[in-house]
Amino acid sequence: MTLLSTRDESKRQAQLTRDDWIEAALEVLVGEGVGAVQITSLAKKLNVTRGSFYWHFTGREELLGSLLKEWHARNTGVMLSALAHAGSLEEGILDLFAVWVDHKRFDPALDQAVRDWARRSQGVRDVVAEEDESRVSAIAAFFERNGFAATEAFIRARVLYFTQVSYYALGVEEPMTERVSYLEAYFRCFTGREIDPAAADAFIARRTAEGGADISK
Amino acid sequence: MTLLSTRDESKRQAQLTRDDWIEAALEVLVGEGVGAVQITSLAKKLNVTRGSFYWHFTGREELLGSLLKEWHARNTGVMLSALAHAGSLEEGILDLFAVWVDHKRFDPALDQAVRDWARRSQGVRDVVAEEDESRVSAIAAFFERNGFAATEAFIRARVLYFTQVSYYALGVEEPMTERVSYLEAYFRCFTGREIDPAAADAFIARRTAEGGADISK
DNA sequence: CAGAAAACATACAAGAGTGTATGGAAACAG
DNA sequence: CTGTTTCCATACACTCTTGTATGTTTTCTG
Numbered sequence: 185m186t187l188l189s190t191r192d193e194s195k196r197q198a199q200l201t202r203d204d205w206i207e208a209a210l211e212v213l214v215g216e217g218v219g220a221v222q223i224t225s226l227a228k229k230l231n232v233t234r235g236s237f238y239w240h241f242t243g244r245e246e247l248l249g250s251l252l253k254e255w256h257a258r259n260t261g262v263m264l265s266a267l268a269h270a271g272s273l274e275e276g277i278l279d280l281f282a283v284w285v286d287h288k289r290f291d292p293a294l295d296q297a298v299r300d301w302a303r304r305s306q307g308v309r310d311v312v313a314e315e316d317e318s319r320v321s322a323i324a325a326f327f328e329r330n331g332f333a334a335t336e337a338f339i340r341a342r343v344l345y346f347t348q349v350s351y352y353a354l355g356v357e358e359p360m361t362e363r364v365s366y367l368e369a370y371f372r373c374f375t376g377r378e379i380d381p382a383a384a385d386a387f388i389a390r391r392t393a394e395g396g397a398d399i400s401k
Numbered sequence: 402m403t404l405l406s407t408r409d410e411s412k413r414q415a416q417l418t419r420d421d422w423i424e425a426a427l428e429v430l431v432g433e434g435v436g437a438v439q440i441t442s443l444a445k446k447l448n449v450t451r452g453s454f455y456w457h458f459t460g461r462e463e464l465l466g467s468l469l470k471e472w473h474a475r476n477t478g479v480m481l482s483a484l485a486h487a488g489s490l491e492e493g494i495l496d497l498f499a500v501w502v503d504h505k506r507f508d509p510a511l512d513q514a515v516r517d518w519a520r521r522s523q524g525v526r527d528v529v530a531e532e533d534e535s536r537v538s539a540i541a542a543f544f545e546r547n548g549f550a551a552t553e554a555f556i557r558a559r560v561l562y563f564t565q566v567s568y569y570a571l572g573v574e575e576p577m578t579e580r581v582s583y584l585e586a587y588f589r590c591f592t593g594r595e596i597d598p599a600a601a602d603a604f605i606a607r608r609t610a611e612g613g614a615d616i617s618k
Numbered sequence: 619c620a621g622a623a624a625a626c627a628t629a630c631a632a633g634a635g636t637g638t639a640t641g642g643a644a645a646c647a648g
Numbered sequence: 649c650t651g652t653t654t655c656c657a658t659a660c661a662c663t664c665t666t667g668t669a670t671g672t673t674t675t676c677t678g
Contacts, residue, residue, distance in 0.1 A: 199644080239654080343560060456626070
């Protein structure tokens with residue numbers, strides 16, 4: 185005899201898939217960090233009991249492993265492809281900026297969450313470090329294709345990428361109008377060259393039009 | 402009747418001060434993060450029981466508050482003073498580099514630990530954000546004193562500081578010989594000017610002489 | 619060397635989180 | 649519609665950590 189023959193089906197689908205758990209866990213990972221990725225709270229969030237979890241996963245470790253795979257699958261490639269197609273210096277840099285601002289293509293919050301996680305886990309740290317290296321290398325290669333010497337290309341790539349990482353890490357919040365006003369200065373600092381005014385205007389027009397006043401989220 | 406009339410005095414002083422607890426907590430904070438700052442483990446580390454802790458502190462929160470104050474007292478000012486005395490562009494930038502490399506003056510590991518902590522605590526986040534702003538402002542003011550326009554000075558300050566933050570955040574590890582080989586490129590990227598060869602050589606000679614092959618720790 | 623104050627030990631209570639074992643409900647194949 | 653298989657609920661055991669209450673030992677003071 186059961187006290188509750190049918191579960192509370194107020195707001196949940198009949199059956200949960202493994203991916204449903206991963207999805208929910210990702211949200212918590214991004215919003216509250218790895219420490220908050222707990223089976224108990226996830227179960228509550230999904231309106232099931234922990235029994236369900238232990239059917240889909242062997243334990244917490246396996247779930248965390250899946251989260252790392254998900255991150256790798258999502259955020260790898262978007263940056264690199266932006267650079268691969270780029271011809272001119274303007275095009276590449278601006279495309280990169282666009283990717284970093286457009287959170288549909290690149291998820292900086294997830295990236296940052298994984299980065300936080302990596303600081304307390306050797307395994308995750310290794311994976312993230314590898315990813316960072318490949319990103320910097322891609323940017324450096326782009327600089328080299330645009331006439332920069334190897335060392336300078338590498339350092340400029342690093343400065344560009346590191347600045348962006350801190351942008352998220354420090355949670356810089358500034359309206360898009362303000363941010364685009366820094367475009368010329370950023371470009372000058374990152375490349376050592378002056379940006380083509382036409383390209384700058386086009387970029388600014390597109391960015392301010394697409395709304396996106398928030399950077400942090 | 403007590404089972405153990407005298408405590409195990411194998412390797413500890415007779416009495417602990419409040420600062421002893423803070424010092425131990427700082428080590429754990431830096432090494433393992435806020436989450437690892439636990440009364441139980443600290444007590445074990447100090448060879449006392451938790452009873453001691455609750456005499457010196459009302460609870461965990463008070464200890465954490467003390468840690469934040471300690472960080473603020475230690476890492477605030479060192480950066481700013483390096484810039485205040487600087488005359489030429491070379492002098493200021495190189496002094497800044499020196500401060501960041503010399504872990505006796507500036508503790509990047511502590512800085513990073515607090516930064517990690519800040520990402521999960523609103524109160525800490527506010528304090529750190531304020532500190533970051535004042536640091537960037539100080540660098541920007543320095544750039545302005547050296548002939549850069551306001552906006553460009555601000556962006557260059559940000560890029561310089563943000564790059565440095567990521568250097569620690571991503572745990573870049575490279576031998577000092579390699580790092581100093583990037584000096585010219587870094588200087589060019591950060592300032593848009595060429596470094597004075599004599600100043601560069603003097604800096605490199607001093608850095609490589611002072612040993613310090615490790616950056617991470 | 620008493621007595622008070624400071625510093626610490628011990629024991630208990632409570633909460634949160636994980637993992638396991640097992641029984642019951644849902645979905646599906648035949 | 650019956651029997652598996654899949655999926656989830658329930659209950660229990662265990663660990664870790666915090667906080668409190670109270671007793672015991674040092675250390676300081678006069």
